[in-house]
Amino acid sequence: MRKNIVAGNWKMNNNAAQTLALINGIKEAIQTFDLTTRVIVSPTFVNLSLAVTAAEESVIEVAGQNMHQATNGAYTGEISADMLTNIGIKSVILGHSERRTYFGENDELLAKKVNTALENNLEAIFCFGEQLEDRKSGNHFAVVESQLKNALFHLEASAWPSIVLAYEPVWAIGTGETASPEQAQEMHAFIRNLIKERYTNEIAENVSILYGGSVKPGNAVEIFSKEDVDGGLIGGAALKVEDFTAIIKAI
Numbered sequence: 256m257r258k259n260i261v262a263g264n265w266k267m268n269n270n271a272a273q274t275l276a277l278i279n280g281i282k283e284a285i286q287t288f289d290l291t292t293r294v295i296v297s298p299t300f301v302n303l304s305l306a307v308t309a310a311e312e313s314v315i316e317v318a319g320q321n322m323h324q325a326t327n328g329a330y331t332g333e334i335s336a337d338m339l340t341n342i343g344i345k346s347v348i349l350g351h352s353e354r355r356t357y358f359g360e361n362d363e364l365l366a367k368k369v370n371t372a373l374e375n376n377l378e379a380i381f382c383f384g385e386q387l388e389d390r391k392s393g394n395h396f397a398v399v400e401s402q403l404k405n406a407l408f409h410l411e412a413s414a415w416p417s418i419v420l421a422y423e424p425v426w427a428i429g430t431g432e433t434a435s436p437e438q439a440q441e442m443h444a445f446i447r448n449l450i451k452e453r454y455t456n457e458i459a460e461n462v463s464i465l466y467g468g469s470v471k472p473g474n475a476v477e478i479f480s481k482e483d484v485d486g487g488l489i490g491g492a493a494l495k496v497e498d499f500t501a502i503i504k505a506i
């Protein structure tokens with residue numbers, strides 16, 4: 256059965272001291288929780304090693320925010336999958352809308368990154384979602400379908416246990432505007448059905464589909480109560496111990 260997951264995407268926030276403080280704060284707060292939910296934090300590259308050490312002897316997992324598609328080589332400023340796994344990282348976020356918007360990442364590139372991640376035994380937390388114009392014009396289902404088909408549907412069925420999906424409508428990221436629980440459920444059910452049609456019911460039922468976009472302690476319970484929403488990928492609210500742990504509790 257699929258797992259519930261609450262993952263914090265810290266983006267370009269938190270220096271080393273802040274990284275330690277936040278992880279230690281989360282660690283302490285969740286000690287008393289009866290957790291079946293996976294808890295993931297995703298600090299910036301330079302703090303991943305210390306985050307892994309800080310998260311030791313806790314349920315907290317540490318994920319990368321990105322990686323390069325090549326094994327190694329002359330790619331100044333880039334990070335390889337092997338560099339992540341070598342320091343104890345087991346998951347990587349790929350395809351975040353900020354990577355797509357500011358760094359020109361497209362489906363074709365993301366298909367390569369997903370392949371490289373999986374070849375290196377990294378779980379891929381694959382982000383996708385429509386722009387505001389797509390939703391306004393009623394094109395949101397078609398956009399999401401093409402993002403999934405182009406970047407993931409070449410995978411063998413056996414790859415899917417290493418995929419986590421994160422539906423993040425771009426208009427809801429950092430805007431304070433969330434998809435309604437009904438909009439999230441409608442899209443998540445659509446996504447699960449696409450996977451069922453392309454693969455099998457079992458694969459579709461076992462993949463965790465997270466919602467991301469202005470999830471806060473005040474709206475998490477309602478969003479997570481929906482049948483096909485298996486947790487969240489949290490931005491701003493993942494930067495505060497009280498908010499992030501309240502969201503973990505909401506599941």
Ligand SMILES: O=C(CO)COP(=O)(O)O
Binds near residue numbers: 430431488490491
């Ligand atoms: O982009 C996000 C997570 O990856 C969501 O960000 P916010 O929660 O700040 O809207």
